[in-house]
Amino acid sequence: GAVVSQHPSxxxxxxxxxxxxxxxxxxxxxxxMFWYRQFPKQSLMLMATSNEGSKATYEQGxxxxxxxxxxxxLTLSTLTVTSAHPEDSSFYICSAPIQGNTExxxxxGTRLTVV
Amino acid sequence: xxxxxxxxxxxxxxxxxxxxxxxxxxxxxxxxxxWYKQELGKRPQLIIDIRSNVGEKKDQRIAVTLNKTAKHFSxxxxxxxxxxxxxxxxxARGPSQGNLIFGKGTKLSVKP
Numbered sequence: 697g698a699v700v701s702q703h704p705s706x707x708x709x710x711x712x713x714x715x716x717x718x719x720x721x722x723x724x725x726x727x728x729m730f731w732y733r734q735f736p737k738q739s740l741m742l743m744a745t746s747n748e749g750s751k752a753t754y755e756q757g758x759x760x761x762x763x764x765x766x767x768x769x770l771t772l773s774t775l776t777v778t779s780a781h782p783e784d785s786s787f788y789i790c791s792a793p794i795q796g797n798t799e800x801x802x803x804x805g806t807r808l809t810v811v
Numbered sequence: 812x813x814x815x816x817x818x819x820x821x822x823x824x825x826x827x828x829x830x831x832x833x834x835x836x837x838x839x840x841x842x843x844x845x846w847y848k849q850e851l852g853k854r855p856q857l858i859i860d861i862r863s864n865v866g867e868k869k870d871q872r873i874a875v876t877l878n879k880t881a882k883h884f885s886x887x888x889x890x891x892x893x894x895x896x897x898x899x900x901x902x903a904r905g906p907s908q909g910n911l912i913f914g915k916g917t918k919l920s921v922k923p
Binding site: 728730740745787789799803805807 | 852857862900904910912913916
């Protein structure tokens with residue numbers, strides 16, 4: 697089946713630094729990638745939608761200058777958390793739809809801890 | 812936009828009993844309703860899904876029912892086992908959307 701590979705799975709960074717999270721579609725072309733954030737004991741909340749070759753669209757309340765999204769190719773989308781703060785500590789997970797397929801394919805998720 | 816409500820937030824059952832989780836959605840145009848099981852620190856795993864042209868779907872011990880008129884759908888797990896313990900999320904997606912809108916989740920505990 698379709699696979700979305702997400703890296704890193706875990707990252708610890710210092711406050712003020714930036715962290716890049718990558719999601720790759722391994723056997724299909726992902727023209728769209730959804731980025732979700734999940735705080736402990738909460739649900740998955742959509743942060744933004746990246747589209748290959750165009751600017752990402754952000755959900756209300758998500759700072760586009762803090763969460764930089766780049767969808768450089770049909771197989772790679774990245775999320776960069778800039779100037780990270782402890783409150784950015786969360787589980788970040790990407791998901792890619794496949795045209796003609798209703799199922800959503802998730803990456804493994806990234807546990808970000810900002811200290 | 813779409814809004815998905817999920818109840819209960821926690822559910823504790825004895826092994827062998829049935830468990831039912833209910834969700835409602837707001838957008839009558841939504842046509843795809845998956846259910847996910849998520850274990851701590853892992854990605855959500857699709858366990859069953861249903862489209863709006865079907866009223867019920869079953870896969871072994873798991874079933875999902877959909878009432879389009881009332882805009883609600885439910886997950887039914889029969890003969891629960893301890894390994895069914897996890898957080899379950901319902902979701903909905905409309906025909907013009909690609910992203911899923913998730914419910915807040917139900918933490919299911921199955922006691923041996």
